[in-house]
Amino acid sequence: SAVISQKPSRDICQRGTSLTIQCQVDSQVTMMFWYRQQPGQSLTLIATANQGSEATYESGFVIDKFPISRPNLTFSTLTVSNMSPEDSSIYLCSVEGDGSKWGYTFGSGTRLTVV
Amino acid sequence: DAKTTQPPSMDCAEGRAANLPCNHSTISGNEYVYWYRQIHSQGPQYIIHGLKNNETNEMASLIITEDRKSSTLILPHATLRDTAVYYCIVRVGDGRETSGSRLTFGEGTQLTVNP
Numbered sequence: 258s259a260v261i262s263q264k265p266s267r268d269i270c271q272r273g274t275s276l277t278i279q280c281q282v283d284s285q286v287t288m289m290f291w292y293r294q295q296p297g298q299s300l301t302l303i304a305t306a307n308q309g310s311e312a313t314y315e316s317g318f319v320i321d322k323f324p325i326s327r328p329n330l331t332f333s334t335l336t337v338s339n340m341s342p343e344d345s346s347i348y349l350c351s352v353e354g355d356g357s358k359w360g361y362t363f364g365s366g367t368r369l370t371v372v
Numbered sequence: 373d374a375k376t377t378q379p380p381s382m383d384c385a386e387g388r389a390a391n392l393p394c395n396h397s398t399i400s401g402n403e404y405v406y407w408y409r410q411i412h413s414q415g416p417q418y419i420i421h422g423l424k425n426n427e428t429n430e431m432a433s434l435i436i437t438e439d440r441k442s443s444t445l446i447l448p449h450a451t452l453r454d455t456a457v458y459y460c461i462v463r464v465g466d467g468r469e470t471s472g473s474r475l476t477f478g479e480g481t482q483l484t485v486n487p
Contacts, residue, residue: 299459300416
């Protein structure tokens with residue numbers, strides 16, 4: 258099954274700045290998913306990233322705020338732009354099952370605190 | 373995807389079976405029931421899934437009612453490490469992980485296993 262490395266694991270950022278989160282997978286995957294988990298809440302899908310095309314954003318999320326890159330089949334980045342304290346959350350990337358193991362695999366997440 | 377309803381919290385004694393219920397009364401014929409769990413400070417982890425037959429793997433058992441409107445995840449011998457938030461997710465599938473088929477997380481059940 259896929260192994261995901263997500264960086265950074267945590268960061269504290271000043272409001273108005275941007276943070277880019279990296280997600281590296283040890284195998285080629287078609288789709289990668291980015292989630293947000295606000296404090297004490299469940300996971301919310303931000304967008305789906307397909308290699309070679311624009312990411313598909315869920316309602317309430319826009320590309321200007323959360324630009325995503327997907328340059329190849331093993332890597333993606335999510336940028337949280339012009340941050341405010343409301344962006345303080347855990348951000349997780351996920352990939353689909355690869356056929357050898359059921360279920361989606363999730364990274365360990367990036368815990369972001371905006372001050 | 374069908375909506376699911378789970379109790380917000382449950383307690384279980386260590387070594388006893390933990391039975392986590394999930395209602396999905398609007399489930400469609402082509403929707404599977406998936407269970408994931410999220411241990412504190414980690415990404416969600418796949419547990420098990422099923423369509424209409426009961427399923428068992430090394431982690432748990434899944435019991436789906438005949439009308440498919442509800443299901444129960446059973447951890448046969450709960451340990452302290454099973455303390456986590458458990459998510460019941462219903463989504464369209466064909467039994468495999470299909471590209472582009474995303475997961476929609478509800479609020480889940482916080483299971484606390486007590487010594």
